[in-house]
Amino acid sequence: MNKRSRSLCTLLLAALGLTTATAQWKSIGPVDRIVALESNSLTLKAGAAIVQVALISPSVVRVRMNPSGVFASDHSWAVLQPPSSTPHVQFLESTASYDLSTPNLRVTITRNPLRIRITDSSGTIVAEDDPANGMAWSGSEVRVWKTMPIDEHYYGLGEKAGLLDRRQTACTMWNSDIPAYTADTDPLYQSIPFFLAIRQGRAYGVFMDNSFRSSFDFGKESRNTYAFGAEAGDLNYYVFTGGNPEEILTNYTALLGRMPLPPLWSLGYQQCRWSYPTEKRVREIAEGFRSRAIPCDVIYLDIDYMDGYRIFTFNKKNFPDPTGMVRDLGAQGFKIAVIVDPGIKTDSSYSAFKTGLADNVFVHKPDGTLYTGKVWPGVCAFPDFTMEKARTWWGENFKVLVDAGIRGWWNDMNEPSVFDVPTKTIDLDVIHDSDHGKTTHAEMHNIYGMEMTRGTYDGVRRLLPGERPFVLTRASYAGGWRYSAAWTGDNVSSWEHLNLAVSICLNLSISGQPFVGSDIGGFIGHPSGELFARWLELGVFTPLMRAHSVINEVNKEPWEYGDSITSVNRRTIELRYRFLPFIYSEMERASRTGVPPMRPMIFAYPGMDSFHGVTSQFMFGDNLLVAPVLDEFERTKEVLLPPGTWYDYWTDEATNGPARIRVDAPLDRLPLFVRAGTALPTRQVVQSTAQAPIDPLTITVYPDIKNGRGRTDYYEDDGHSFAYEKGSYLRREIEQYADSSQLRVVFSRTEGSYAPASRRLAVVLKNIPERPTSVKINGVGIFPGRIPHEELQAWSYESGSVMLWMNDTRDRIEITVSLARR
Numbered sequence: 001m002n003k004r005s006r007s008l009c010t011l012l013l014a015a016l017g018l019t020t021a022t023a024q025w026k027s028i029g030p031v032d033r034i035v036a037l038e039s040n041s042l043t044l045k046a047g048a049a050i051v052q053v054a055l056i057s058p059s060v061v062r063v064r065m066n067p068s069g070v071f072a073s074d075h076s077w078a079v080l081q082p083p084s085s086t087p088h089v090q091f092l093e094s095t096a097s098y099d100l101s102t103p104n105l106r107v108t109i110t111r112n113p114l115r116i117r118i119t120d121s122s123g124t125i126v127a128e129d130d131p132a133n134g135m136a137w138s139g140s141e142v143r144v145w146k147t148m149p150i151d152e153h154y155y156g157l158g159e160k161a162g163l164l165d166r167r168q169t170a171c172t173m174w175n176s177d178i179p180a181y182t183a184d185t186d187p188l189y190q191s192i193p194f195f196l197a198i199r200q201g202r203a204y205g206v207f208m209d210n211s212f213r214s215s216f217d218f219g220k221e222s223r224n225t226y227a228f229g230a231e232a233g234d235l236n237y238y239v240f241t242g243g244n245p246e247e248i249l250t251n252y253t254a255l256l257g258r259m260p261l262p263p264l265w266s267l268g269y270q271q272c273r274w275s276y277p278t279e280k281r282v283r284e285i286a287e288g289f290r291s292r293a294i295p296c297d298v299i300y301l302d303i304d305y306m307d308g309y310r311i312f313t314f315n316k317k318n319f320p321d322p323t324g325m326v327r328d329l330g331a332q333g334f335k336i337a338v339i340v341d342p343g344i345k346t347d348s349s350y351s352a353f354k355t356g357l358a359d360n361v362f363v364h365k366p367d368g369t370l371y372t373g374k375v376w377p378g379v380c381a382f383p384d385f386t387m388e389k390a391r392t393w394w395g396e397n398f399k400v401l402v403d404a405g406i407r408g409w410w411n412d413m414n415e416p417s418v419f420d421v422p423t424k425t426i427d428l429d430v431i432h433d434s435d436h437g438k439t440t441h442a443e444m445h446n447i448y449g450m451e452m453t454r455g456t457y458d459g460v461r462r463l464l465p466g467e468r469p470f471v472l473t474r475a476s477y478a479g480g481w482r483y484s485a486a487w488t489g490d491n492v493s494s495w496e497h498l499n500l501a502v503s504i505c506l507n508l509s510i511s512g513q514p515f516v517g518s519d520i521g522g523f524i525g526h527p528s529g530e531l532f533a534r535w536l537e538l539g540v541f542t543p544l545m546r547a548h549s550v551i552n553e554v555n556k557e558p559w560e561y562g563d564s565i566t567s568v569n570r571r572t573i574e575l576r577y578r579f580l581p582f583i584y585s586e587m588e589r590a591s592r593t594g595v596p597p598m599r600p601m602i603f604a605y606p607g608m609d610s611f612h613g614v615t616s617q618f619m620f621g622d623n624l625l626v627a628p629v630l631d632e633f634e635r636t637k638e639v640l641l642p643p644g645t646w647y648d649y650w651t652d653e654a655t656n657g658p659a660r661i662r663v664d665a666p667l668d669r670l671p672l673f674v675r676a677g678t679a680l681p682t683r684q685v686v687q688s689t690a691q692a693p694i695d696p697l698t699i700t701v702y703p704d705i706k707n708g709r710g711r712t713d714y715y716e717d718d719g720h721s722f723a724y725e726k727g728s729y730l731r732r733e734i735e736q737y738a739d740s741s742q743l744r745v746v747f748s749r750t751e752g753s754y755a756p757a758s759r760r761l762a763v764v765l766k767n768i769p770e771r772p773t774s775v776k777i778n779g780v781g782i783f784p785g786r787i788p789h790e791e792l793q794a795w796s797y798e799s800g801s802v803m804l805w806m807n808d809t810r811d812r813i814e815i816t817v818s819l820a821r822r
């Protein structure tokens with residue numbers, strides 16, 4: 001190979017993120033001196049490099065290293081909350097090492113060479129630098145190698161296709177528009193440089209806060225080490241210790257912030273396609289749902305609603321009266337969502353371009369001239385969303401859309417994607433005048449999409465004060481869930497992609513983004529009715545439930561596959577609506593704790609090694625196991641039940657785990673298992689969340705006979721405002737106590753000031769082996785009978801279940817069901 005082609009090769013490898021293979025790494029050497037010792041941190045000089053280890057909370061360590069001896073400016077786009085209090089840190093110095101410790105952990109920094117080891121309070125190693133490499137650099141690139149125990153597994157890393165368990169894989173963080181990606185494609189649209197390591201039932205998390213192109217390698221490059229690093233900036237990472245995955249997600253999202261509670265309607269079924277091109281077609285689609293009694297809350301307008309792809313405009317011919325259309329569809333219970341792309345057409349008669357130029361909100365080339373690139377509208381300028389002024393300008397532009405009644409904000413192409421250049425994005429030397437100073441696109445690329453969603457969220461929230469915005473994005477970064485839900489981009493109508501949807505959504509969830517979903521049916525291609533039906537079933541338990549299709553492809557609405565599939569699809573969407581009170585409670589939990597609804601089995605049961613890498617089933621919340629059918633022609637499903645008793649949602653059959661069982665899964669059945677001890681809230685079917693409030697609220701109690709008790713939380717509020725922040729919500733604990741002769745269910749008095757309209761409460765008690773001798777509410781016996789009307793209480797017994805009707809009240813409700821046994 002001659003010199004020229006060799007250097008070309010190096011360049012290509014660098015572009016592919018394979019620089020580690022060719023880089024000349026210089027490992028950090030011995031500590032020279034202490035630069036500073038503060039109450040919770042130690043700063044050291046080692047050769048040219050500077051290193052800081054800080055304990056930012058009793059169980060969270062932050063490490064920074066810069067080979068130049070000077071740290072980069074200490075700002076972050078991801079970390080919003082500085083730790084509320086500095087933990088009490090003990091410092092110990094010996095000839096061999098420095099020790100920083102809290103009651104929960106100890107960081108040992110050996111002096112020669114400088115290596116960092118974290119141990120927990122029992123002395124067990126959590127994570128440690130690899131003795132051979134440790135931290136290192138090559139030019140501006142920084143990296144750390146850590147030892148990789150043979151039985152440690154890695155999860156998360158945001159939007160990653162392929163295997164759920166990332167051990168033996170490597171990946172890159174670089175937001176990329178890759179239509180029709182495959183299991184091997186990397187990187188994809190979103191970058192979340194966070195992973196969870198699980199080993200022998202214990203977990204820790206690592207978040208590398210560096211927005212440059214970065215990469216992770218879990219044993220691909222070398223068998224016994226894993227490594228991560230970035231092309232420039234500080235090596236800057238946080239280690240979250242604590243043991244269980246939920247706690248780690250809670251601590252991680254305490255630092256980065258959490259998903260705001262979404263509007264309830266955004267959890268309804270959503271229908272999209274590229275594009276419903278005219279008002280007439282949009283009305284037809286709406287009519288298609290209502291006339292077939294298929295529930296739906298949201299219809300999307302893709303790029304063709306605009307005037308020549310000019311953002312914030314309407315095509316006057318095809319959408320002559322957007323306000324009227326949105327109003328009429330609103331009366332039928334639909335919300336309308338529209339797509340917005342970042343590229344602003346450089347058309348001197350186009351208002352957004354004119355005001356953008358005047359306000360100087362676009363990114364520039366290094367020579368100070370406007371940067372432009374081709375996207376759908378032709379030549380475009382790109383707003384600098386990293387600059388507050390540009391986000392504000394962007395947000396104000398939504399007024400015309402908000403005034404037309406539009407309520408959903410789909411942010412696309414924000415990697416950002418540029419058509420006419422080989423890099424497919426903005427030139428890396430383009431200048432951003434960011435809130436944290438001037439910098440290049442190389443540093444801002446991965447956060448561009450997130451900052452676009454931030455401008456969208458904040459802008460719409462200002463325009464519609466008191467209403468929760470719904471934003472959906474394709475590109476994002478760690479922390480993006482503060483502004484937006486995310487979907488998994490341009491997938492394909494194939495069974496392989498149905499499987500990929502599960503692992504991508506799970507990895508996104510446990511990387512901090514709880515509000516996720518994939519294009520149901522597959523974006524590119526033509527799904528069979530069976531594939532669409534199965535994908536829709538998975539969609540019931542992805543927080544975002546949206547079907548979509550590429551342009552010039554067959555229709556993919558749920559009624560497009562023949563009558564028998566239509567009725568399967570109708571029942572599947574109805575199932576979603578029945579479960580909305582449960583799904584909403586789980587979303588509220590995620591917004592409060594950072595623990596996502598969709599969880600891999602191993603996340604919920606870190607001690608069960610057989611769950612490593614499992615994606616054939618997952619948990620939704622603590623209490624529901626979802627086992628979607630993911631293969632063609634499959635009419636049964638093998639399910640791995642964790643320890644405890646599990647009820648088959650469809651047959652009520654109880655099975656004690658751990659167990660491997662096979663259940664029937666005809667085309668119209670999504671296998672579901674409810675953990676014994678659960679009180680499952682469901683509602684009546686409606687055609688949209690706007691149609692009617694919950695009435696009755698059904699609480700189905702699945703007794704835990706073995707343990708004798710169980711507890712579930714229920715959450716509800718008005719579903720659209722921020723009044724819950726001021727106490728207007730309803731929270732209630734439902735406890736149950738079971739033995740062979742009695743089942744007692746106690747609804748706590750409701751917490752919070754939210755009072756739903758008066759309604760009936762239906763309580764269904766499962767697994768009651770015989771007709772009860774008495775049923776009491778608050779100590780007063782009630783009569784069996786038919787389902788009574790207003791104000792009355794009654795119960796009935798049928799096929800192993802007691803059903804009880806009463807008025808829902810805010811007071812404590814105690815139900816006692818007694819059996820003759822004993």
Ligand code: MIG
Pocket residue numbers: 273274302303339412413474489490548549550
């Ligand atoms: O270059 O707006 O992923 O969902 O339908 C394609 C048209 C642009 C890509 C999105 C897709 C959307 C499409 N967009």
